[in-house]
Every structure is written in C-alpha cells, then in structure tokens.
Amino acid sequence: xxxxxxxxxxxxxxxxxxxxxxxxxxxxxxxxxxxxxxxxxxxxxxxxxxxxxxxxxxxxxxxxxxxxxxxxxxxxxxxxxxxxxxxxxxxxxxxxxxxxxxxxxxxxxxxxx
Amino acid sequence: xxxxxxxxxxxxxxxxxxxxxxxxxxxxxxxxxxxxxxxxxxxxxxxxxxxxxxxxxxxxxxxxxxxxxxxxxxxxxxxxxxxxxxxxxxxxxxxxxxxxxxxxxxxxxxxxx
Numbered sequence: 001x002x003x004x005x006x007x008x009x010x011x012x013x014x015x016x017x018x019x020x021x022x023x024x025x026x027x028x029x030x031x032x033x034x035x036x037x038x039x040x041x042x043x044x045x046x047x048x049x050x051x052x053x054x055x056x057x058x059x060x061x062x063x064x065x066x067x068x069x070x071x072x073x074x075x076x077x078x079x080x081x082x083x084x085x086x087x088x089x090x091x092x093x094x095x096x097x098x099x100x101x102x103x104x105x106x107x108x109x110x111x112x113x
Numbered sequence: 114x115x116x117x118x119x120x121x122x123x124x125x126x127x128x129x130x131x132x133x134x135x136x137x138x139x140x141x142x143x144x145x146x147x148x149x150x151x152x153x154x155x156x157x158x159x160x161x162x163x164x165x166x167x168x169x170x171x172x173x174x175x176x177x178x179x180x181x182x183x184x185x186x187x188x189x190x191x192x193x194x195x196x197x198x199x200x201x202x203x204x205x206x207x208x209x210x211x212x213x214x215x216x217x218x219x220x221x222x223x224x225x226x
Binding site: 004031041042044048090092094103104106107 | 149158159200204209216218
C-alpha cells in the first residue's frame with residue numbers, strides 16, 4: 001500500500017483553468033505538506049497543515065488554496081492557472097510535525113500550456 | 114535566509130567507485146541536516162540525518178558528517194552500486210510550527226555497470 005498517494009500523476013491544462021491535486025496518507029500522521037519543485041529542481045515548501053489547521057503558509061499566490069477535509073487528506077486547488085505554475089508538486093506527511101522524517105508522495109507533474 | 118547549495122549534477126560513475134556529493138548550508142540557527150533520495154518514479158525518502166555538530170548520519174553504506182565550522186554535510190559512499198542511481202537532495206530542517214525542510218536543488222547520480 002502506498003503511504004502517501006497523490007493524484008493525478010500528470011496534469012496538462014490550459015492557462016486560466018482551475019485544477020485540483022489530491023493527496024492522501026494512510027500513515028496516521030498529523031501533519032501534511034505541499035512542496036513545489038521548479039524547473040531548476042529546487043524544492044520549496046508551500047503549505048503545512050497539522051490536524052486540519054494551517055500552520056505554515058509560505059509566500060504563495062492566493063490562487064493556491066489548500067484544503068484539508070480531515071487529517072489524512074490535503075488537497076491543493078489552483079485557480080486561474082498561469083504558465084509559471086508549471087512544476088512538480090509533492091505532497092508529504094510527518095508525525096506531529098516535529099519529527100525530521102517526512103514521507104513524500106511521488107509527485108504531480110503540472111504542465112500549463 | 115536559510116538555504117542549501119549542493120553539487121550540480123548530473124554525476125556519472127562506474128560501479129564500485131567512491132562517491133562524494135557536496136552540500137553546504139546557510140542557516141541562522143542550528144538546523145538538523147538531511148539527505149533525501151528519490152528513486153525513479155517514486156517520492157523522496159529520508160536517507161540519513163544528523164541533528165547536531167559533529168554527528169555522523171549513516172544508512173545503506175552512505176555517510177555524512179555535520180560540519181559546523183565549514184557549514185557542510187557532504188554525502189559519501191565508498192563503493193557505489195547500480196541500484197544507487199537516483200536523485201539526491203540535501204536539506205536543512207527548522208521548526209516553524211512544523212518541521213520545515215529547505216532543500217538543495219538535487220543531484221542526479223547515475224551508476225554504470
């Protein structure tokens with residue numbers, strides 16, 4: 001069983017569209033994250049939720065809105081997609097947010113045309 | 114701000130060669146340091162970690178020592194295998210409500226038989 005699963009794996013869409021990426025973890029962790037990997041392969045944190053509460057919110061355009069319906073899920077909704085949003089988005093989870101070990105999903109490659 | 118710089122890839126070696134991937138960091142406090150590995154088609158996995166100066170992290174034959182004086186955390190392995198082919202990410206971890214990881218840009222390693 002996949003510990004952290006995100007869907008879809010690939011997402012190709014037009015500029016201006018709204019899209020969502022879903023993430024689920026079956027590890028029983030309290031904390032979940034979204035990271036963005038840009039074209040130069042840098043991974044940067046976007047958001048973190050602990051027990052459905054937002055605790056880290058980096059400087060991200062407000063077109064990006066995370067939603068956590070329960071502690072096992074953290075979805076990422078993106079409005080009015082722009083070319084610069086093209087990247088690989090990784091979901092991750094950790095136990096209570098204070099452990100060093102993050103468990104990552106395999107990524108969603110978003111291409112905005 | 115906090116940042117991580119690691120050796121640019123790609124790195125290509127023959128099996129049984131000695132591996133070093135350089136990593137240096139800039140941080141205001143005393144972060145924990147990590148190496149994560151991403152095998153093809155998978156999410157990132159924690160490879161090893163060190164939480165304070167002079168600590169040595171090790172796993173699967175890989176080692177890295179937390180050097181505060183040189184702000185470095187270089188990854189080494191004495192004899193690499195084809196199965197070590199992956200992308201390696203150096204990261205520092207700080208607590209900001211949750212565990213926040215700041216990653217380097219990743220180094221792609223290819224081992225030829």
